[in-house]
Structure formats: structure tokens, C-alpha cells
Amino acid sequence: MTGHFLLLHPKNPAWAPASLAPLLDALKAIGFLGAERGAGRYSAGPDYLGLITYLGCSPQIALGDNEAATAIRIAGIFEVPQFVQGGNLKAPRCPQCRKTLHKPAVSLEAKGELQCSHCGHAASACAFDWRRSAACARLFIEISNVFESEAVPGEALAACLQQAGGEVWDYCYVRKAG
Ligand SMILES: [Zn+2]
Structure with a gap:
């Protein structure tokens, strides 16, 4: 998938929940995840804009169920930590x-x-x-259409992620080309 992504991931690269279900239920309950568009791929939920903080003065945010709209993909759980990097990789x-x-x-x-x-x-x-330009984890929540430093996870989302698995989460930005 090409584009600009905000990636949420557990801070501890070795950690992953035993199963995804409790995490997905919690993220649906707070309105972060909307309709499922495909395997592990969701539209932004009804409270998405209250959970992700956009920092620009007039960000272009397309929400809804059409293909071009912001999508949230759950990648994982991987057996071993994956190092995810993109074209925007910075010197560590x-x-x-x-x-x-x-x-x-x-x-x-x-x-x-x-x-x-x-x-x-x-x-x-x-x-x-890697100064938020790469991440190492066994589970990622990938949000499309977010340019580098354009948006950050809000406190309510961070708290929900932490409560769902008992682990602190972090985030980074990845630009993928082809
Ligand atoms: Zn050194």
C-alpha cells in the first residue's frame, strides 16, 4: 500500500497481546474503529476525530467508507518483532x-x-x-492519509490502548512508495 501513514505500536517490541479480540472490541467501543472494509481493515469510527489529534489549522481529512477515505489497518500479531521503515527514515x-x-x-x-x-x-x-520514522513491534495499527507530524494519538486513545493490554503504546510516521 502506498501513501503516508501514522503507525501506533506497543512500545515494547517483544510484547503482543494473546489475541486481538479484546483490543478490537475496546477500539470499537470508543468509536475509533468503524465498519470493517476487509480483513483487518476498517473505516474510521464515529469518534475518530476526537481520538486522533490533527495539528494543522485546516487538515484535509476524508472520512467515511469510500476507498480514498482514511482507513485503519491492523497488522499483526507477528511471531517476532518487525522493523517497519519507509522513505522518510531518519538517522537514528x-x-x-x-x-x-x-x-x-x-x-x-x-x-x-x-x-x-x-x-x-x-x-x-x-x-x-529512530525519531518517529520507524518502529519495531509485533502489532501495528496503521492509519492511512496522515502526513509526517500531521496528527498524533490523543490521550483517550492512548489510555484505551494501554488499558486493553496493560502496555504503553507509541507511534511513528512511515511513508511507503509502492
Ligand atoms: Zn553511541
Whole structure:
């Protein structure tokens, strides 16, 4: 799928719920998920605009059931953490010394290791801070038609996600081309 996405994901890359059902029920109950358009793909629910905060003064938001409208896709649960990145990938910061590394030239996998050129710290790609341009998780909630930094999950949605599984969630932006 091409386009610009806001990705919500559990902060802990290793964690995933035992099943999706309680999470989906909670997200439907608060009006985040609307009609199911296909397997794991939903229209924005009736309270979507109260749960996702758009930061621009006049964002173009198309909601409803037509194909071009904003869609919410549930990706996962994956057996192992997936490293998701797009064309907007930024140079990561080292978790140890906080300095910025060069952007990796090749696409990474979750188990791929990176070494900091400043302090020598070596860790998996998941451990580095990608400044909201990539994520590592076993479950993603992918919201289409959101440009980088255009919108953020609101407090009520963050609380719902945390209550549904007992884990804190985070978010990032991914631009996919083809
Ligand atoms: Zn370092």
C-alpha cells in the first residue's frame, strides 16, 4: 500500500497481546474503529476525530467508507518483532550516548545489529531511537492519509490502548512508495 501513514505500536517490541479480540472490541467501543472494509481493515469510527489529534489549522481529512477515505489497518500479531521503515527514515540516535548516527544505507531487519560510530555501543536496530520514522513491534495499527507530524494519538486513545493490554503504546510516521 502506498501513501503516508501514522503507525501506533506497543512500545515494547517483544510484547503482543494473546489475541486481538479484546483490543478490537475496546477500539470499537470508543468509536475509533468503524465498519470493517476487509480483513483487518476498517473505516474510521464515529469518534475518530476526537481520538486522533490533527495539528494543522485546516487538515484535509476524508472520512467515511469510500476507498480514498482514511482507513485503519491492523497488522499483526507477528511471531517476532518487525522493523517497519519507509522513505522518510531518519538517522537514528544511539540509546547509549544519544548522538546521531549516519542513516543506514540498507534496509534493516529487527534482528539486524547497528553499532554506534561515536561510542561503539552495539545493539539491535529496535534499540535505537529512530525519531518517529520507524518502529519495531509485533502489532501495528496503521492509519492511512496522515502526513509526517500531521496528527498524533490523543490521550483517550492512548489510555484505551494501554488499558486493553496493560502496555504503553507509541507511534511513528512511515511513508511507503509502492
Ligand atoms: Zn553511541
